[in-house]
Amino acid sequence: MGILKPILFVQVLLISLFSSSHSLLPSRHHFRHHHHPHSHIVNGSYHIKHFTQNLDHFDYTPESYRTFQQRYLIDTTCWGGAKKGSPIFVFIGDQEDIQHTAGTKGYMFEINKVFKAMVVFIEHRYYGKSIPYGSKEVAYKNSTTLGYLNTRQALADVATLVTDLKKNVSALDSPVVVFGSGYAGIMATWFRLKYPHVALGALASSAPILDFDNMVSPHSFTDIITKNIKSESESCYKTIKKSWGEFEKILKQNGGGDKLSKSFKICAPHPIKDDLHDKLFGLIELALIYSSLSDYPYESHIHTPLPPFPVKRMCEVIDYPKGARDTASRILGALNIFYNHTGKSPCFNLTSESKSSGIQGWKWQGCTELVEPSIKNKNDSIFPPDYKHQHKQKSSDCPKDVKPRPHSITTEFGGHVSLL
Amino acid sequence: MGILKPILFVQVLLISLFSSSHSLLPSRHHFRHHHHPHSHIVNGSYHIKHFTQNLDHFDYTPESYRTFQQRYLIDTTCWGGAKKGSPIFVFIGDQEDIQHTAGTKGYMFEINKVFKAMVVFIEHRYYGKSIPYGSKEVAYKNSTTLGYLNTRQALADVATLVTDLKKNVSALDSPVVVFGSGYAGIMATWFRLKYPHVALGALASSAPILDFDNMVSPHSFTDIITKNIKSESESCYKTIKKSWGEFEKILKQNGGGDKLSKSFKICAPHPIKDDLHDKLFGLIELALIYSSLSDYPYESHIHTPLPPFPVKRMCEVIDYPKGARDTASRILGALNIFYNHTGKSPCFNLTSESKSSGIQGWKWQGCTELVEPSIKNKNDSIFPPDYKHQHKQKSSDCPKDVKPRPHSITTEFGGHVSLL
Numbered sequence: 001m002g003i004l005k006p007i008l009f010v011q012v013l014l015i016s017l018f019s020s021s022h023s024l025l026p027s028r029h030h031f032r033h034h035h036h037p038h039s040h041i042v043n044g045s046y047h048i049k050h051f052t053q054n055l056d057h058f059d060y061t062p063e064s065y066r067t068f069q070q071r072y073l074i075d076t077t078c079w080g081g082a083k084k085g086s087p088i089f090v091f092i093g094d095q096e097d098i099q100h101t102a103g104t105k106g107y108m109f110e111i112n113k114v115f116k117a118m119v120v121f122i123e124h125r126y127y128g129k130s131i132p133y134g135s136k137e138v139a140y141k142n143s144t145t146l147g148y149l150n151t152r153q154a155l156a157d158v159a160t161l162v163t164d165l166k167k168n169v170s171a172l173d174s175p176v177v178v179f180g181s182g183y184a185g186i187m188a189t190w191f192r193l194k195y196p197h198v199a200l201g202a203l204a205s206s207a208p209i210l211d212f213d214n215m216v217s218p219h220s221f222t223d224i225i226t227k228n229i230k231s232e233s234e235s236c237y238k239t240i241k242k243s244w245g246e247f248e249k250i251l252k253q254n255g256g257g258d259k260l261s262k263s264f265k266i267c268a269p270h271p272i273k274d275d276l277h278d279k280l281f282g283l284i285e286l287a288l289i290y291s292s293l294s295d296y297p298y299e300s301h302i303h304t305p306l307p308p309f310p311v312k313r314m315c316e317v318i319d320y321p322k323g324a325r326d327t328a329s330r331i332l333g334a335l336n337i338f339y340n341h342t343g344k345s346p347c348f349n350l351t352s353e354s355k356s357s358g359i360q361g362w363k364w365q366g367c368t369e370l371v372e373p374s375i376k377n378k379n380d381s382i383f384p385p386d387y388k389h390q391h392k393q394k395s396s397d398c399p400k401d402v403k404p405r406p407h408s409i410t411t412e413f414g415g416h417v418s419l420l
Numbered sequence: 421m422g423i424l425k426p427i428l429f430v431q432v433l434l435i436s437l438f439s440s441s442h443s444l445l446p447s448r449h450h451f452r453h454h455h456h457p458h459s460h461i462v463n464g465s466y467h468i469k470h471f472t473q474n475l476d477h478f479d480y481t482p483e484s485y486r487t488f489q490q491r492y493l494i495d496t497t498c499w500g501g502a503k504k505g506s507p508i509f510v511f512i513g514d515q516e517d518i519q520h521t522a523g524t525k526g527y528m529f530e531i532n533k534v535f536k537a538m539v540v541f542i543e544h545r546y547y548g549k550s551i552p553y554g555s556k557e558v559a560y561k562n563s564t565t566l567g568y569l570n571t572r573q574a575l576a577d578v579a580t581l582v583t584d585l586k587k588n589v590s591a592l593d594s595p596v597v598v599f600g601s602g603y604a605g606i607m608a609t610w611f612r613l614k615y616p617h618v619a620l621g622a623l624a625s626s627a628p629i630l631d632f633d634n635m636v637s638p639h640s641f642t643d644i645i646t647k648n649i650k651s652e653s654e655s656c657y658k659t660i661k662k663s664w665g666e667f668e669k670i671l672k673q674n675g676g677g678d679k680l681s682k683s684f685k686i687c688a689p690h691p692i693k694d695d696l697h698d699k700l701f702g703l704i705e706l707a708l709i710y711s712s713l714s715d716y717p718y719e720s721h722i723h724t725p726l727p728p729f730p731v732k733r734m735c736e737v738i739d740y741p742k743g744a745r746d747t748a749s750r751i752l753g754a755l756n757i758f759y760n761h762t763g764k765s766p767c768f769n770l771t772s773e774s775k776s777s778g779i780q781g782w783k784w785q786g787c788t789e790l791v792e793p794s795i796k797n798k799n800d801s802i803f804p805p806d807y808k809h810q811h812k813q814k815s816s817d818c819p820k821d822v823k824p825r826p827h828s829i830t831t832e833f834g835g836h837v838s839l840l
Contacts, residue, residue, distance in 0.1 A: 057828070058478050060788040061567030062821045147481030156832070163831050172836075194614060197834025368480040401482045408477070411583050412576070414617025416592075 043102055044109035044119060046075040051164065053125070055132050055148050057156035068132035070157060073102055073121040074165075075109065080116030082171035089117045089177050090162060090199070092191065094184040095362045098123035098130075101184075104302065108179065118174070122161055124184075125154050126361045140359065143401050149361055150369050152412065155187065159195045175200040182206055183370075190413050211373065213410040218376040226382040228292045229311060236315035237382055240288070243327045244281070244384035250328075251277055263328040264335070267347035279350040281384060284331060287314070287338040288382060305341045313337050359399065367398035371406040463522055464529035464539060466495040471584065473545070475552050475568050477576035488552035490577060493522055493541040494585075495529065500536030502591035509537045509597050510582060510619070512611065514604040515782045518543035518550075521604075524722065528599065538594070542581055544604075545574050546781045560779065563821050569781055570789050572832065575607065579615045595620040602626050603790075610833050631793065633830040638796040646802040648712045649731060656735035657802055660708070663747045664701070664804035670748075671697055683748040684755070687767035699770040701804060704751060707734070707758040708802060725761045733757050779819065787818035791826040 049072055056064030080086030091108055093101055102108070102121045112119045123130040126139060126149040133139040140146060158178070166172055178199045180188030185207025192202035210216050217223075230237040250256040251273060261270040264280060271279055290303050291310040298308045307313050317333035339348065359367075366372060377387045395404070410416055469492055476484030500506030511528055513521055522528070522541045532539045543550040546559060546569040553559040560566060578598070586592055598619045600608030605627025612622035630636050637643075650657040670676040671693060681690040684700060691699055710723050711730040718728045727733050737753035759768065779787075786792060797807045815824070830836055 054825075056479065057832075058570065058572040059476065059567045060570060060784075060822050060825075061564050063564075064567060065821075065823065144481050144483075147479045147484060150478065150480060152478040159831050163827070193616075195834075196613075197836075198831075364480075401485075402480050403485065405474075405480075407583070411579050411618075412477075414615075416617075 043106050044075040044112070045077050046073040046102065046119070046121070048072075048099075049074055051161045053157050053160065055153075057153055057160065066132065068125070068130065070125065070130045070161065071098055071123040071128060072161065073098060073119075075112065075119040078112040078116055079118040082169060082174055084116070085171075085173045085175070086116045086118070087175045087177060088162070088166070088171065089115070089119050089179060090158065091119070091121045092158060092178055092180040092184045092187045093122050093124040093127065093130075094180070094182060094187070095124060095127050097128035099128070105179075105181075118169075118171075120162075120165070122158055124187075125149060125157055140361070143399050146359070146361075146364050147402075149364055151187065151190065151365075151409075155191050155194055158187075158191055159198050162198055177201045177203065179203045180205075180207065185209075193413060209413075210415055212371070212415065213406055214373050215410065215415050216373075218374050219378050219381075221375050222377050222381045222383055222387070225289055225292050226378075226380065228295065229288065229315065229382055232311050233315040233319055236318045239318050239327060239330055240284075240382055243284075243331055246327050247280065248277070260328065264332055265347045267349045267351070269351075271350050276350070283335065283339075283348060283350065285383060285387070287335055291338050304339060307337065307341055310337060359397075363397060364399075367395070368402050368404060369408055371404045371409075373406075463526050464495040464532070465497050466493040466522065466539070466541070468492075468519075469494055471581045473577050473580065475573075477573055477580065486552065488545070488550065490545065490550045490581065491518055491543040491548060492581065493518060493539075495532065495539040498532040498536055499538040502589060502594055504536070505591075505593045505595070506536045506538070507595045507597060508582070508586070508591065509535070509539050509599060510578065511539070511541045512578060512598055512600040512604045512607045513542050513544040513547065513550075514600070514602060514607070515544060515547050517548035519548070525599075525601075538589075538591075540582075540585070542578055544607075545569060545577055560781070563819050566779070566781075566784050566819075567822075569784055571607065571610065571785075571829075575611050575614055578607075578611055579618050582618055597621045597623065599623045600625075600627065605629075613833060629833075630835055632791070632835065633826055634793050635830065635835050636793075638794050639798055639801075641795050642797050642801045642803055642807070645708055645712050646798075646800065648715065649708065649735065649802055652731050653735040653739055656738045659738050659747060659750055660704075660802055663704075663751055666747050667700065668697070680748065684752055685767045687769045687771070689771075691770050696770070703755065703759075703768060703770065705803060705807070707755055711758050724759060727757065727761055730757060779817075783817060784819075787815070788822050788824060789828055791824040791829075793826075 050069040051072060052067050053070045054064065055066040055068060058064075079088075089108060089112060091101065091105060098121050105121075108119050108121075111117065125132065126146070131139050132148065133141075133145055138145060162176055166174065166176070176199045178188040178191050179202070180186070181204070185204035186209050188202040189204045189207055189209050192199050211221075226237070229240065247260060250260050253259070257273040257276050258270060260280065261276065264283075266276075266280070270276065291306070291314055294300050294302055294306055295311045296306075296308065300306050314334035314337050317337060318330045321330050321333055323329060323333075335348070339345065377383050377385070379385075381387065398404070470489040471492060472487050473490045474484065475486040475488060478484075499508075509528060509532060511521065511525060518541050525541075528539050528541075531537065545552065546566070551559050552568065553565055558565060582596055586594065586596070596619045598608040598611050599622070600606070601624070605624035606629050608622040609624045609627055609629050612619050631641075646657070649660065667680060670680050673679070677693040677696050678690060680686075680700065681696065684703075686696075686700070690696065711726070711734055714720050714722055714726055715731045716726075716728065720726050734754035734757050737757060738750045741750050741753055743749060743753075755768070759765065797803050797805070799805075801807065818824070
């Protein structure tokens, strides 16, 4: 077993890098989940349990003693047991319902057989069914109740639950490894940093741990997307690059909006012109971003159903269109691959989502702690010249009584390179 | 310099082990400061500054955005400067006024010359002049305002202040070492664990980091005191050991209380009998505990003025009394060395301290987070057979609306030995 372990872990790493959900930073995650094909898949054979958590682990005000029920899933079918010191694999929940998360993390229920591991999925506070204050309505009512939705409390939840669980099953000698992808991958990394006495290791995939407080260049995000598409096809990149100007020209013409709406098969009623500009550009930008994020060598169903190598496929129809050869038709072909892989959508729906009354949890985290750094766009970027990352969270969306603390992540978890 | 550094650090360690203030866990610290001879000593040449801190670093409720002024002392006279990457030595404040702390930490103002270090003393929130809510009266009013007095917030204070300070003096490359003794030594240790990206090292002296959540044997405290006195003189140990029974016998006699009060030169008015038992025993117990804690080879002035080798001196007068040879006279001689080294006190004052209206900060910490584990007493202990560590904090002293969280320290900072 000794020599097998590292090899298997590398395999696990590779698997997870290629199959994990990319729950990214706030606005980059503002992507409609058109389909959740996996949300009803039940991997493994887990039990649903609940753990009583303190609302506030760090303070001792009367309010901090309020408790809530945190949901977690536990699968012990392959566990070798406490006496053998068999490991406990803890998948840290993100902003999704934890059963959905478990449904998309099939590899957890593969590696548990290899390592004779107990598998635990812990739901993140304020998401899924792990809602404080008895109801989502109250929990999400205002900053006073939402104030406890943050990473440090969520990490302490995991530490408390895992410590208690190990005691309860008398498995103090069972090593714990935490797993996570996307936001949960960040959390897994931070968990290992802050609770090395609880977790022997962490496996974080697709975790943008440096995407805070200007630790990386503001150009890095647009650079990476650009580079990815350029590396697939230089001419594809050029077509997309020049398309923004062409579309803007059309939009300025009389009846240009209707013309473009028809070219792009936008569902009626068509948005008015200014709105159309932002929404159409947003539609294309998201396709570029998420096809790159989900550029797997096999079919995937994470954000939307996609063919293998989606960027390659999108560039193929841009470079070698089967029908009309104008720019709009080429781009439309690419959008069809990204948004309409199943071929079931007759048109693109650009009407706004119904606005929910309260602030969403993920937006709240972006307003306070997980503050997205500014994004800039070089001249050779594939995005439009005035690209302002329009999906970026606006501070005007945030409650008035909270201010962002953009340095809190780096103060608490580090990351800025320094000799100390 | 390269090879000198480790050697000097060992010296520093030794110095600090022998000279630091023993601010111990709650009840063990319930020792009246008869004298503060050092409280007006000003070491080094520091400036007093203030830093605006968030009351709550981890939550985002409107209340958490409340700020307070944290006081810190900064001495840059020996600092080699940012360009040379000269270090920053941060002494973490404990429950004392930070100027008093700086006054008793002379070695900080010695080693700064050797290392060309900046010296910073940071006052602990809710102590000294670093009081939230504008006044101590409001800050200490109830659990709602006191709830933010805890170690995790205090550690985040240090991280935030140091990170900001380094930016302000453009000293990002200057390594930071945190220092502390007693409670502050625990804090220095935890700071290095939780903020390794801020502090390159920590020097903790006399820091009982394992004295939580039954990590060490409940007998260890009484065992260590017993062993220390026994190692000085077996007969001294035996005299003290049998004295408790003798005093109890006298107390049961008619007029025994008055007799004992006179023998021990208790100031009038004498306490009534039951009270006398507890107070007299407490007086002796504290002398045994703190003479062991302050058993330095030179004169010290930390808890009370003491001669060099106080335990040896106390045992000398117990073993070889100059005057009367009865047990009470022997013990009185020892008490005189501990409490009356200056010879200025004609009698021992056992009347109660005036009770302050609010709870003290240190008691609050003992009620909530720094929960003292139970103390047990073996048959061969030097303490009385029914020794219940009477100075131990009683839960009835704690506010009714907070409950202790005895596992919070080990969950947050680890310590229980385990293979993970």
